[in-house]
Amino acid sequence: MASSSRFIKDPKTIAIVGCPFSGGQPKAGVDEGPIHLVEAGLPEQLKALGWNVRFDGHHQFEEINAKLGNDPAAGIVRDPPIGKLKNPRLVSEVTKSVAEAVGSHAKQGELPLTLGGDHSLAMGTISGTLSAYPDAGVIWVDAHADINTEETTDTGNIHGMPVAFLLGITQQPASYGASEAPFSWIKPMLTPERIVYIGLRDVDVGEKAILKKHGIKAFSMHEVDRYGIGRVVEMALEWVNKGYGPGGRPIHLSFDVDALDPTVAPSTGTPVRGGLTFREGHYICESIYETGNLVALDLMEVNPSLADAAAVKQTVAVGCSLVRAALGETLL
Numbered sequence: 001m002a003s004s005s006r007f008i009k010d011p012k013t014i015a016i017v018g019c020p021f022s023g024g025q026p027k028a029g030v031d032e033g034p035i036h037l038v039e040a041g042l043p044e045q046l047k048a049l050g051w052n053v054r055f056d057g058h059h060q061f062e063e064i065n066a067k068l069g070n071d072p073a074a075g076i077v078r079d080p081p082i083g084k085l086k087n088p089r090l091v092s093e094v095t096k097s098v099a100e101a102v103g104s105h106a107k108q109g110e111l112p113l114t115l116g117g118d119h120s121l122a123m124g125t126i127s128g129t130l131s132a133y134p135d136a137g138v139i140w141v142d143a144h145a146d147i148n149t150e151e152t153t154d155t156g157n158i159h160g161m162p163v164a165f166l167l168g169i170t171q172q173p174a175s176y177g178a179s180e181a182p183f184s185w186i187k188p189m190l191t192p193e194r195i196v197y198i199g200l201r202d203v204d205v206g207e208k209a210i211l212k213k214h215g216i217k218a219f220s221m222h223e224v225d226r227y228g229i230g231r232v233v234e235m236a237l238e239w240v241n242k243g244y245g246p247g248g249r250p251i252h253l254s255f256d257v258d259a260l261d262p263t264v265a266p267s268t269g270t271p272v273r274g275g276l277t278f279r280e281g282h283y284i285c286e287s288i289y290e291t292g293n294l295v296a297l298d299l300m301e302v303n304p305s306l307a308d309a310a311a312v313k314q315t316v317a318v319g320c321s322l323v324r325a326a327l328g329e330t331l332l
Contacts (some may be wrong), residue, residue: 006292007133007250009109014051014327016043017101017114017125018058021094023087024120024159027269029305034058034115036304036316037323042115045320049328054110059101064093082180084156091158092182095124099185102128106296113323116300118159118269119146122254123186126166129296130189133250136295137240138195141284142256143272145200145207145218152206159301160204166190169214192216194249196236198284199224199259202272221274229280233287253288253326254298255281257319267307267315278318285326297326 005012018038020031035058043053065071068089069078082088098114102125105112114125119142129136140146140163147163149170164170168188197218203211211218217239219232227235241248257265261275276284288294302319304312321329 004292005111005294006247007109007295008111011052012050013110014046014053015105015110015112016053016055017098017105017112018055019094019098019114019117019121020058021061021117021121023090023094024118025157025269026086027303027306030116030118030269030301030303032304033302033319034117036312037115037299037302037319040316040320042320042323045324046327049324051327059097061094061097064090064097067093081156082182083150084153085150085158086156087158088182089180091120092185095121095127096185098124099127099131102296103131104128106132111294111327112296113327114296114298116298116302119254119256119300120159120162121300122146122298123162123165123183125296125298126162126190126252126254127186129250129252130187133295134189135244136194136250136252138190138252138254139198139236139240139284139288140195140254141198141259141276141281142254143199143202143258143275144256144270145197145203145211147207147210147216148204149206149210152204152210154204163195164210167192167195167214169210193242194240196240198232198236199276201274202270221276224276224280229276229283233284237287237291248291248293250295251288251291251293252296252298253285253294254300255285255322255326256300257302257315257322260318265302265315265318266311267303268301269303269306270301281318281322282325285322286330289326289328294326297323299323
């Protein structure tokens, strides 16, 4: 590997956290994404880059479903909305379990690689990272800001809300009259100046207002077009590391494949044309690896049920390639 890590212990170990979960959004199939990525040989590819790889199988969440009285195989989900929020108890319990898994690996000096699954899982992955690295910054690569609150969401799908929960800017259900507050376990340790977006191009009106109100840095595709991806990544890292000191802060990279143009990664739930090219996506990953500060990585929203076999194979291959780029693969 070309770059040393400032935070990951030797021998360098990747801990794959497979999360076949789709409860944060309504489209079936995204829970199959992690399985396809592993079956495509991702663990072996990472070993070939010089990493030790720890993978103990995908999280299945049977105990959580049993606790809630759900039977996914029979199509039984006993999780009525709280306010607008859909599947709130299931999403909360799953993301809490993911936070514990990611945090455990991070505290052991391993680098957690979470394969999703829908992007609601980031409530868990980033919470886990912050439990080990309280001053970590987040680079969020996505077509969408995922920062809706209970007030601004039109759909109630929680995969469009994780950043709001992580920042503590959305209301807990109890505060608007509900008897339950399932997300009360989330500690809003992330601060607005420690998250930067790259690739935004489909942002709700309410989300735009939130980004402006809280001074959150976001590089949309307009900035990518204007400055080029090299300068955008440079500015993103400058922003997230501002005032931190030499070397830079630990970085959690959360990458939604829909940040890429649908011609590059077609098999995803909410594709939006005009996205990052293959090389732009990889440049982001390569550059963050080169900092030596990457401590956690998410790859989210690969959905093998939403395209033909060739497009699924293409999207899975691109997903594996992005992970390899973020973990040390270079062109030369």
